[in-house]
Amino acid sequence: MSKVLVVTSGKGGVGKTTSTAALGAALAKAGKNVVVVDFDVGLRNLDIVMGAERRVVFDMINVIQGDAKLSQALIRDKRVETLSILPASQTRDKDALTSEGVEKIIAELREKFDWVICDSPAGIERGATLAMHHADVAVIVTNPEVSSVRDSDRIIGLLDSKTERAAKGERIEKHLLLTRYDPVRAARGDMLKTEDVLEILSIPLLGIIPESPEVLRASNLGTPVVLSNPDAAPSRAYADAARRLMGEQVPMTVPGEKTGFLTKLFGRRVA
Amino acid sequence: MSFFSFLSRKPTAAIARDRLQILLAHERGTLGGNSDLVAILQEEILAVIAKHVSVEREKVQIKLDRGDSFSTLEIGIEIPPGLAEKQASLKRAALRAS
Ligand SMILES: Nc1ncnc2c1ncn2[C@@H]1O[C@H](COP(=O)(O)OP(=O)(O)OP(=O)(O)O)[C@@H](O)[C@H]1O
Ligand SMILES: [Mg+2]
Numbered sequence: 001m002s003k004v005l006v007v008t009s010g011k012g013g014v015g016k017t018t019s020t021a022a023l024g025a026a027l028a029k030a031g032k033n034v035v036v037v038d039f040d041v042g043l044r045n046l047d048i049v050m051g052a053e054r055r056v057v058f059d060m061i062n063v064i065q066g067d068a069k070l071s072q073a074l075i076r077d078k079r080v081e082t083l084s085i086l087p088a089s090q091t092r093d094k095d096a097l098t099s100e101g102v103e104k105i106i107a108e109l110r111e112k113f114d115w116v117i118c119d120s121p122a123g124i125e126r127g128a129t130l131a132m133h134h135a136d137v138a139v140i141v142t143n144p145e146v147s148s149v150r151d152s153d154r155i156i157g158l159l160d161s162k163t164e165r166a167a168k169g170e171r172i173e174k175h176l177l178l179t180r181y182d183p184v185r186a187a188r189g190d191m192l193k194t195e196d197v198l199e200i201l202s203i204p205l206l207g208i209i210p211e212s213p214e215v216l217r218a219s220n221l222g223t224p225v226v227l228s229n230p231d232a233a234p235s236r237a238y239a240d241a242a243r244r245l246m247g248e249q250v251p252m253t254v255p256g257e258k259t260g261f262l263t264k265l266f267g268r269r270v271a
Numbered sequence: 272m273s274f275f276s277f278l279s280r281k282p283t284a285a286i287a288r289d290r291l292q293i294l295l296a297h298e299r300g301t302l303g304g305n306s307d308l309v310a311i312l313q314e315e316i317l318a319v320i321a322k323h324v325s326v327e328r329e330k331v332q333i334k335l336d337r338g339d340s341f342s343t344l345e346i347g348i349e350i351p352p353g354l355a356e357k358q359a360s361l362k363r364a365a366l367r368a369s
Binding site: 056072220 | 283
C-alpha cells in the first residue's frame with residue numbers, strides 16, 4: 001500500500017529539503033519505490049539537492065496544465081533506480097498549483113510508488129497546506145530552538161484540522177524529526193533538550209539528525225547525504241529514521257562522527 | 272569509513288560552483304534558456320512522426336541534459352511492434368498509387 005508523506009515545518013531553513021532527499025534516498029535504497037515531490041513553486045531546490053537540476057524538462061505545473069504527462073515530468077535518479085523526483089515550477093505563478101491538479105497528481109503517484117514524499121515550502125500558506133493536504137504521514141522537521149518549536153506546534157494544528165484525513169475524521173500519523181542537533185551545545189545545556197521538545201509537542205520522535213558539515217558537502221555535490229557518505233553521522237541517523245518509517249523498531253541514538261585521531265588532527269584542512 | 276579515507280576526499284566547493292554556473296547560465300537565458308523550447312521541439316517532432324506512425328503521448332520520453340558548452344535533448348518514442356513496418360508499407364503503396 002502506498003503512503004503519502006509530507007515533510008513540513010512552518011519555519012524556513014530547518015532542513016525540510018535536506019530531509020526529503022535523505023529519507024527518500026534511504027527508503028529507495030531499502031528497495032522501496034519512492035518519488036520525492038517539490039511543492040516549493042517559484043523557489044524550487046529539491047532538484048538541486050538531488051543533483052537533477054540539469055535534467056528538468058517539465059514540472060508539476062506543466063502536468064497540471066496538461067502540457068506534459070506525469071511520466072514525462074518524473075526524473076529517474078541516476079544512482080538509485082527506484083528513486084524519482086517530480087520538480088516544482090521555477091517560473092510559474094503559485095496560483096497555477098490548483099487543489100484539483102494536486103489531487104490528480106497525488107492519486108496517480110500513489111499508483112506508481114510505495115512512498116510519495118512531499119517537500120513542503122516554509123510558511124503556512126497555500127503551498128504548505130497543499131503539500132500536506134493528501135498526506136497519510138507527516139514528518140515535522142524541527143530545530144531545537146524556540147521559534148522552530150513554536151512553528152511546529154502551529155503546523156501540527158494545521159495537520160489536525162486542514163488535511164483530507166482531518167476532514168474525514170481520520171488521524172494523520174505525525175512524527176518529529178529533530179534536525180541540526182548539536183551534541184556539544186546540548187551537553188553544555190545551551191540547547192532545548194529533546195525531552196522538552198517532545199513533551200511540548202507531544203508527538204513521537206522519528207530521529208535526531210546531528211548538525212554536520214557532511215550535509216553541506218552533500219548539497220555541494222547534489223547527492224543526498226545518505227548516498228554521498230553513508231557512514232557519516234547524519235546519514236546513519238536518516239537511515240534509522242527511514243527504517244522507523246517502515247515500521248521497524250530501531251533504538252534511538254544520536255549518531256556521532258566516527259572520527260579517528262588523524263581525522264581530528266587534519267580533518268579541518270580538508271573540510 | 273576507513274581510517275585514511277579523509278585523505279582521498281576532495282573538496283566539494285569547486286563542484287558546487289560549476290553546477291551553479293551551468294544552472295544560472297541556463298536560467299538567465301544566456302545559453303538559450305527558453306524553457307518552452309523543449310515543448311515546442313517536442314510538438315513539432317511529434318507532428319512529423321505522427322505523419323507516419325501513430326504514437327501515444329504516454330510513450331514519449333524526453334530527456335534533457337543541460338551542459339556547459341552544449342545541451343543534449345533525447346526523445347525516445349516507443350513504436351508498437353509491427354506497426355512501423357505496416358504503416359510504412361501502406362504509405363509506400365499510397366505514394367505509388369498517387
Ligand atoms: N544536519 C544538518 N547539518 C548541517 N547543516 C544542515 C543540516 N540540515 C540542514 N542543513 C543546512 O541548512 C540549510 C537549510 O536546509 P534545507 O534547505 O534543507 O531547509 P528547508 O527547511 O528545506 O528550507 P526552506 O524552508 O527554505 O525550504 C541548508 O544550507 C542545509 O545544508
Ligand atoms: Mg526547502
